[in-house]
Amino acid sequence: MKLSREIKTGIIVVAGIVAFIFGLSYLKSSPLFENxxxxxxxxxxxxxxxxxxxxxxxxxxxxxxxxxxxxxxxxxxxxxxxxxxxxxxxxxxxxxxxxxxxxxxxxxxxxxxxxxxxxxxxxxxxxxxxxxxxxELVQQKLTPLQMKIEGAVSHADTLLMNFNQILDDPTKKQLQQTIASLNEVVTSFKGSADNLNLLLDNNKMQLDSSLKNVSHITSNFSKLSDSLVNSDLGGTLTEFKTTVNKLNSILAKIESGEGTLGKLQKDDALYDNLAEASKELDLLLQDFRLNPKRYVNVSVFGKKQKEYTLPENDPAEQLDSIQQKENQ
Structure with missing residues (x-):
């Protein structure tokens, strides 16, 4: 069968189109042209x-x-x-x-x-x-919150049930009485507050004067504190501390028997001698007062001096007798 030129041309065109499509598909799958x-x-x-x-x-x-x-x-x-x-x-x-x-x-x-x-x-x-x-985020956040709310509601129900069991008729009456007592207490407090307000109103002038006096005292105390700060209180305390330390040192020496006062405190013989001398001086002064002629004799106009006669209970003789007894 002989094909006409038009049929051949059509076959060639169709084959070219098919070849172009397959070639384009191949080139698209090639990495060279892939983007x-x-x-x-x-x-x-x-x-x-x-x-x-x-x-x-x-x-x-x-x-x-x-x-x-x-x-x-x-x-x-x-x-x-x-x-x-x-x-x-x-x-x-x-x-x-x-x-x-x-x-x-x-x-x-x-x-x-x-x-x-x-x-x-x-x-x-x-x-x-x-x-x-x-x-999902909201659900993740709400799920724990929902569980907590459910638990809280459950606990609230349990608490209310327990509370209802506790609140029997006698307990309710006691609560009513307690509330009534509280009302009386509140009323009493209100009356006290009214009285206090009235007292404050009546003594407002005195309170103002007292507050002014307190302010004046505070101001004076502030000035006193400033004076103490400016008067070198620290130096005075330091000098006082030094004086106390010296006094403690002197007392320690006296306690240990050093110096005249220390020896007087520790040496019993010296103390006894001083006591004895004091007694003798006392007796001597007493005898001089009672018998001045025994120690002083004045002759006027060449008059012959009278001989001194020892009086009875002579303090000097008493002193001699005491000394003799002590020596024995």
Whole structure:
């Protein structure tokens, strides 16, 4: 069968179009013309993440989700991410799944890590992480609070039950009597307060005068304290301390028997001699007072001096007798 020129031309055109499509597909799959990288992340639950969702780095869109499928029989989900080649990061970077808003869906952001690890290459599986959303955070905070409130309510119910058991009829009567007594006490206090206010009103002038006197006394005391500060009280105390130390030193020497006073205190013989001399001087003065002629004899106009006659109970003889007794 002979084909016409038009049929041949049509076949050639169709074959060229098919060849162009297959060639373009081949060139797209070639790394030479590829401008994107493909990464993978594994999650236990993607929370409604949809293919086509954008992938961001630091809030900037750099790619999208191309595929979500089960990884194996464990039920974990394998998410395929396509990211452009404009930004490089470490293979230790994290693919974080997060909420886009309260009523929004899920999205993935890459948390780049810049360490000395190799740069992430197309086909690598990144570390995955799920960031709690606002709803989950609120639930996490409210759950302990809810448990505490439930526990408090339960304790309150128990307390009220115990309180009702305690408040029997006699106890209620006693409480009523106690409240009535408290009312009387409050009334009495109120009367006392009224009387005190009346007393203060009647003696306001005297109180003002007393307060002025107290202020005057305080002012004088302040001046006295200033005078004491300016009078070198510290130096005076230092001199007084020095004097006391010297006095203590003198008393210590007397106590140890040093000096005249110390010997007088310690030497009993010296004390006895002084006591004896005092007695003799006393007797001598007494005899001189009673018998002055015994010691002083004045002759007027050459008159012959009378001989002295010892009186009875002569103090000197008594002194001699005492000395003789002591010597024996």
């Amino acid at each position: 994107n990288k493909t990464f993978y992340a594994v999650y236990d639950n993607v929370g409604g993440l949809q293919p086509g969702t954008q992938v961001s780095i630091n809030g900037f869109n750099v790619g999208n989700i191309t595929d979500i499928r089960f990884k194996d029989d464990s039920g974990k989900l394998l998410v395929t991410l396509t990211v452009n080649n404009d930004f490089e990061f470490s293979e230790n970077s994290i693919a974080e799944l997060f909420d886009t808003g309260i009523i929004g869906g899920k999205a993935v952001q890459i948390v780049p890590v810049f360490d000395k690890a190799p740069i992430a290459k197309s086909g690598d599986t990144l570390q995955s992480k799920i960031k709690p959303g606002i709803t």
